[in-house]
Amino acid sequence: MITEIRYNRPMTVELSGLRKTFGAVTAVDGIDLRIGDGEFFSMLGPSGSGKTTVLRLIAGFELPTAGTVALDGRDVTRLAPFERDVNTVFQDYALFPHLSVQENVEYGLKVRKVAKRERRERAREALAKVRLEGFGARKPSAMSGGQRQRVALARALVNRPKVLLLDEPLGALDRKLREQMQVELKAIQRDAGITFVFVTHDQDEALTMSDRVAVFDGGRIVQVGTPESVYERPASAFVADFVGSSNVFSGETARTLFRKEGTFSVRPEKIAITDEPAAAPGTVAEVIYAGPVTRYVVDLDAGARVVVVEQNSRTPRALAGLRGQRVRLGWHEEHVIPLPSGKDSAHAS
Amino acid sequence: MDAGVDGDQGVSMHRHPRWQLAALLTAPVLWLVVAYLGALGVLMVSAFWTVNGFTGGIVREFSLANFRTILGEEVYRTVTLRSVGVAAAVTVICVVVAVPMAFYMAKVASARARPWLVIAVLTPLWASYLVKAYAWRVLLGNGGPIDSLLGGPGRGPGYGLTATVIVLAYLWLPYMILPIHAGLDRLPDSLLEASADLGARAGHTLRRIVLPLLVPPVAAGSIFTFSLSLGDYITVQIVGGKTQLIGNLVYANIGAAGNLPFAAALATIPVLIMVIYLIAVRRSGALEEL
Incomplete structure (x- = not known):
């Protein structure tokens, strides 16, 4: 089920009936999507789910097999990339190696014949925005990965596009830098008021930065919504599993635990180890200490293996002794999410 | 152990x-x-030895006589300039033909066709140099296929300087295509897409992105085409008519005149030119990115 959240603002990107096939392979299989003005929109999915192809269709690097792409209410389906008011930050940054950082940033302005003085000024501003003042004379090869990433961002932003497309721009950075850039990107987006369409396979990234997230699977969008709604109310077992991790129950196990027919999902952090006599009994199979949290793997007597995540906010339990012990697991009724029983709701692990 | x-x-x-x-x-x-x-x-x-005028024997004593002759006589200066001109013309023609061909091979042709195109470029190298030169002699001959193509006997270039340049450019073209093809192959498609994304049309992308990035491979290819042309003496004999280049002057001095020291002195000219050429290429920074 696709939840379409309507914003009371004009739509910048509108995709309808979008399809793209490469030979016998269908990369994008019928996508309808509306992205609002100034929105930070993420396309999340595993590799091969079609999210990058959709981005390339918006940029104009690929032409769709069927369907239309409209930018700002204007049909651009058949227009070349240089005729579209969008800019792209590439996964490999695609900086021009023979040009200096300054020349790279000025490239788009120079192509559009912006006067030299204004070009200089705007490039300087853009570089300041990504905190690279004074780096203009360097060659891209003399910069670190994180710095190159920012140059790529400045080179796109300097053109003040209607929409900025970002293709896994943080993928090549190490964890610390990535988290820092997530915060910066979000700030830059809010500042510039530009629509960001952000492709990623990293669910944390998508949840952290986005106004809305579209989850892709097999060339289709399986759910669209705010990070909270996608996480708290996944529309399918695939979404429940891909966005965060999830315990999925079905069949006999579900009947025993919930006294209801169907497939259900419960997030690991919403399950607690408790003393309540009514809670579900099981045996601890594994205890994994992970710094801020501890993960318990519990085999329920009802027949499912369940992951429980507990904050290490108090002095941790005597962990080693817990393995093999009998425990009881409890949860709140509202945290049990019913999932549509379909082809991908069969696994209960 | x-x-x-x-x-x-x-x-x-x-x-x-x-x-x-x-x-x-x-x-x-x-x-x-x-x-x-x-x-x-x-x-x-x-090169610093001489030949005894009576006996024809080689005198193994240091002498600058050969170089004095080369520098002093008008004909050697003319031939040197002509040879450099031929090498430069051949190089320019090779670049002009090779860039679009290599671009097609590396970026436009389907992935399945690409290895076959590389093989097609290499195939002429399997045939003997002499056979190819003689094939061109037939093509360029008076009343030959090129003449008839251009409308009758004498319409084509015939044998001479032009013919030499054409045939040398044909012979050395693969040595220019291959480095340019390798350079384009390494050029990520995302650079071309980024240029289009920033508003540039194909022509602009070609001028501002592709060609500047091709300077190192073109320099590498030009070293081949330039030096091979500078040293050639067979093609010019076969299709050059009465044209004289450094190569066939060296050959004449070894063969007919039997003056090995003078031939050696003449042969130092292309060596010297190539050293200067390599220094110039190095100065331009093109070799650093190879």
């Missing part, structure tokens, strides 16, 4: 890296020093 293994030649090689290095490098170093630099050294030294 196992004695059986210790006696094994291969294993002891691994334990003695110096021996390993020596075994690896002896043959190539010998080749470089004796065959390559040795021959060049003999050439340099013999």
Whole structure:
């Protein structure tokens, strides 16, 4: 089920009936999507789910097999990339190696014949925005990965596009830098008021930065919504599993635990180890200490293996002794999410 | 330690890296020093010898007579300039033809066609140089296919300087295509997409992104086409008519005139020009990105 959240603002990107096939392979299989003005929109999915192809269709690097792409209410389906008011930050940054950082940033302005003085000024501003003042004379090869990433961002932003497309721009950075850039990107987006369409396979990234997230699977969008709604109310077992991790129950196990027919999902952090006599009994199979949290793997007597995540906010339990012990697991009724029983709701692990 | 293994030649090689290095490098170093630099050294030294006018025997005494002749006589200056001009023209023609061809091979053709196109470019190198030159002699002959194509006998370039340039450009073209193709192959498609994304049309992308990035491979290719043209003496004999280049002057002095020292002195001219050319290319920074 696709939840379409309507914003009371004009739509910048509108995709309808979008399809793209490469030979016998269908990369994008019928996508309808509306992205609002100034929105930070993420396309999340595993590799091969079609999210990058959709981005390339918006940029104009690929032409769709069927369907239309409209930018700002204007049909651009058949227009070349240089005729579209969008800019792209590439996964490999695609900086021009023979040009200096300054020349790279000025490239788009120079192509559009912006006067030299204004070009200089705007490039300087853009570089300041990504905190690279004074780096203009360097060659891209003399910069670190994180710095190159920012140059790529400045080179796109300097053109003040209607929409900025970002293709896994943080993928090549190490964890610390990535988290820092997530915060910066979000700030830059809010500042510039530009629509960001952000492709990623990293669910944390998508949840952290986005106004809305579209989850892709097999060339289709399986759910669209705010990070909270996608996480708290996944529309399918695939979404429940891909966005965060999830315990999925079905069949006999579900009947025993919930006294209801169907497939259900419960997030690991919403399950607690408790003393309540009514809670579900099981045996601890594994205890994994992970710094801020501890993960318990519990085999329920009802027949499912369940992951429980507990904050290490108090002095941790005597962990080693817990393995093999009998425990009881409890949860709140509202945290049990019913999932549509379909082809991908069969696994209960 | 196992004695059986210790006696094994291969294993002891691994334990003695110096021996390993020596075994690896002896043959190539010998080749470089004796065959390559040795021959060049003999050439340099013999350029300062002379030939006895009566006996025809070689006088092994230091003399600047050969160089005085070369620098003093108008004909040698003309021939040198003509040879450099031919080499430069051949190089320019090769670049102009090779860039679009290599671009098509590396970026436009389907992935399945690409290896076949590379093979097609290499195929002419399998045929004998002489056969190809004579084939062009037939093509360019008076009343030959090129003449008839252009509308009758005498309409084509005939044998001469133009014919020499055309045939040399044909012969050395693969040496220009291959480095440019390799350079374009390494050029990520995302650079071309980024340029289009920033608003540039294909022509602008070609001028501002592709061509500047092709300077190092073109420099590499030009070293081949330039030096091969500068040293050539067969093509010019076959299709050059009465044209004289450094190469066939050297050949004439070795063969008909039997003046080996003077031939050696003449042969130092292309060596000198190539050294200057390489220094110029290096100065431009093109070699650093190879």
